[in-house]
Amino acid sequence: MTEPLDFEGWTCPLPLRGTPTVVMGHGGGGAMSAELVESLFIPAYGGAADAELGDAAVLPPVAGRLAFSTDSYVVKPMFFPGGSIGDLAVNGTVNDLAMVGARPLYLSTAFVVAEGTPMEDLGRVAVAVGKAAERAGVRLVTGDTKVVDHGSGDGVYVNTAGIGVVPDGVDIGPRRARPGDVVLVSGDVGVHGVAVMSCREGLEFGTTVESDSAALHGLVADLVGAGVDLHALRDPTRGGVAATLGEIASTARVGIEVVERDIPVPPEVRDACGLLGLDPLQVANEGKLVAFVGPADADRALEVMRSHPLGSRACRIGTVVEAHPGVVVTRTALGATRVLDLPIGEQLPRIC
């Protein structure tokens, strides 16, 4: 697993003159913007920074098809057990690239920062971005910072876009799931969402759960390298495993049957969800993937996943069927069946 980041006592390596908080001028494109890049972002990104500070990054040619993805990160709070918005912003986009089998190469980072945000917070986020990029082996090649009025934003929002290269012969996508496929999950589900909720304002509860935020392209590369018959991959982030299965069932026009008790939900996650009235299968993950593989390769895929540190608790949770296209059905622990529903919007903790 990833090494924990140590933010304790973080100080800006080249102190920004007299500005303990972000002010509008830091997004103005003038001297203060340049100072922010040079004194905060470049040092914080460390070895992952590859910016020549031009208007655009010019990248060398690559052999193969390009994968391109973007995502914006607005998680609240910005810092939570096991991670921060910084490593989510890197790992999330790296994982989006990995889910089509791509090897991630380059990321852009764009920050929208609310006026008044402590400089230390912005620095901690930037350090987390740099360390996560270094761990994932991606270069941070271009970026942008904007500052919005106090009240127009809230802390730090990050957008990352990523480019990766898809090896020849790799064709992974949700439409390729087909009846007979075996559904695998790479480990415990619901961990990230519970970690974030545990420190959300007004909802603080004690838990030992830490976010599972991690870059999964190494795990995917192992599966691709082993020649596993991979049909579809998805990282079950917002909406959790339930949303991921529902989306793939809907895109591929297939039914999916899962066995509730085979889905690995850690006791701490189950307890927290029980208290809050949430379904662990609808809770976000940031370091897990769901894989649809041809039936003949299911055991081998599990073996490959389990031999990778991010897939050590991988298991089989269900199969793809021809019946009820577009719908995911789960077998309950008591032996009855029910539809596994997609969350509608925000999860709403129930009244009692």
Added chain:
Amino acid sequence: MKYLDEFGDPDLAKALLDRIHAVTTRPWALMEVCGGQTHSIIRHGIDQLLPDGIEMIHGPGCPVCVTPLETIDRALAIARRPDVVFCSFGDMLRVPGSHDDLFTVKSQGGDVRVVYSPLDALTIAQENPDKQVVFFGIGFETTAPANAMTVHQARRLGIPNFSLLVSHVLVPPAIAAIMESPTCRVQGFLAAGHVCSVMGTREYPPLAERYGVPIVVTGFEPLDILEGIRRTVVQLEEGRHEVENAYPRAVPAEGNPAAVAMLRDVFEVTDRAWRGIGMIPGSGWRLSDRYAEFDAELRFDVTGIRTDESPLCRSGEVLQGLIKPHECSAFGTDCTPRNPLGATMVSSEGACAAYYAYRRLDLVEVS
């Protein structure tokens, strides 16, 4: 979690199901009162595993579902005010009023906040002395003690900018109303365990006696529910109608005396309209005169609101157990959790939402 996992054990559930099958000789119609029990029954598929003759009728015990439309519209009117921070439990935010819901008000700039405890709303009031902070105090006897405590604290600490929009409802008068209904088919009740953990079980023997129905205080996990069903069926088969406690790990006969004392201090019994059902005499609590200064209905001018319920929605019949959710023509078509016509499709404990979430494969055409 201790006392939770053990009550979902599949082998023990199978053994209880076998015992229910063994004692059942003819059809019986049972009502689980609480929406949490409905949710558990449908989520775990318990009704699919019962003997064919045992019908579970889903009761009105979903506080979100039965909160009257007038109260929702009042909440929306208060939440729209620029001087108000409106605090609520999460699942009230999507409940449709006559025209919109609290989410819409929030998106239009209303300061609507989800809290997990009414005491959090009190803290918000202390932190925002320039704002009026209103908590939406709905629910059965389960949520009432915390609301009572909050109002009590507001007075004790002298927090003038806090008020409560109250629409509490009570289970025993609802059981009486169901049994008095000429169309009633209910032959036995699973009483709501957590209501009884507050109020105790003493309100129920007169009901069991008057209406000749067994009432079994029941919990929420699969084994709790199966045991509640088993005991009710055994009583029916033996021609008995008594009150039994099948949830003793949470329910002492006397309930929670401290909570009851607090409730008696802060609230007083009132007639209450239930959404979809109508007025039930003596079925609610309102703030007592001693605490009237904290009553949001009095503090804000929200009387004279005209309500407009969807003519298609049959949630009242669902709440009375007269129809199953899918027997409503709007179910799954005009009415879905995404576009709910009535509150029973909104709440996680509403019968329509539970049927839609877990059963729609069997019930509606899947597109």
